[in-house]
Amino acid sequence: MNSSPSSLQIAAFVPMRHNSERVVGKNYRLFAGRPLYHHIITTLLNCPQISLVCIDTDSPMIMEDAAAQFPSVKVLERPEHLRDGAIPMNEVLLNSVAQVPADLYLQTHSTNPLLRAETISQAIEQFLGQSEHDSLFGVTQLQTRLYDATGRAMNHDPEVLLRTQDLTPVYEENSNLYLFTKQILQERRNRIGYKPMMFAIDRQEAWDIDEEIDFRVAEFLYTVQQTSA
Template sequence: MTTAAPPPAPLAPVTAVLPLRGTSVRVPGKNRRPLAGRPLFHHILGTLAAADVVDRIVVNSDDPAILDEALTVVPAALAMRRPAALAAPETSMNDVLRDTLDRLPSDAGLILQTHATNPFLTAATLGRAIAALRAAWPDRDSLFAVTRRQVRLWDASGRPLNHDPARLLPTQDLAPVFEENSCLYLFTAAGLRARGTRIGARPLLFETPALESLDIDEASDFVLAEALAAHPARPAAAPVSCPRTSG
């Protein structure tokens, strides 16, 4: 009796996909709003271009002006226009990613997806995440970034979720819970097509450093981001532009 061989490890290449909508409901023009002297999306795009572990960069947007601007930052990136049917705010990112991968060559390899709203993510962290999934493959079929939380949580009815108010343990002694922080996702095209989601059946949770994990969703988050960008302890910024080819 023979058993099926495990799927090949997603060793290479690494294709980074950066989705950029032209509009934002909560913060108008968010992806192009200035942060520390340059448009928000330039930060993560510069990081992807500076990351030796990334072989290709795909910028997906419904806004042709954003695509043109992205190519001034990373000329070798692939600019992909998003179909109008997938440009609505309520569109699932899984659908956007499926359409993107359907238009890429079959050798896209390991897919890395991140967002413009994670400007402090570093190339070193991207490299550690990729190495972690490769080491865990095939027992783990995908990876997503998380933030560890050891806080007292309650539901909307005032019931404790992860603690006993009668015992009142110190928060450092609580069992940790993990917040999906949207900083990065790693998966394969085959996995996305099979399940319809970027998070597979056996995901690896990957903790990102606190100073790299800010996700900008609200206008108030820009206040925090500006303060962090000006702080000497902030993660090192990637270049404004990088001529390195993306494959």
């Protein structure tokens, strides 16, 4: 993109629904003594390149709490037709960018409480310092033997038993971090553009909370980090 962060308006979005199926009330459930979403909001506010942090939500609880705890954060009330859990995130983001003008948008989740401000800043700097890619998304490097649903090897030859650390890496989209422009989102109806940059994040930092076990492991990892800091 080859632009200076100081010359750009970068808006960060954190979408949060009031209800969640697999982990009840996870967005505002206490995580190491604070509501889960407080962690990522605090992280984003500590990123100097980010001009504005926005919460998109249908939760009266989050709206009220965010207004009290994070007065500088812009809260967008999600319209009724976008509140169903089956609605694609890209449709939610299209509604958000229509309300918040910016040169570049960042999106992450409350379910990434271990993501660090330094990592987000590094991703922004790398993306802005190049011109080949039109978007960025976070990935986790995997070096493990993968198979498809039919039992066919995907990334290795079962006849050649390489050590896993010697396998060619593959990458998992980890839902931690996305950078995109309004133009890309509108043209593609997708936050990942035509020529995206993959930004690798350490597996422990990229822990994403989907299920109860994820919540407990992430909280344990967070507590260990705080104790050893």
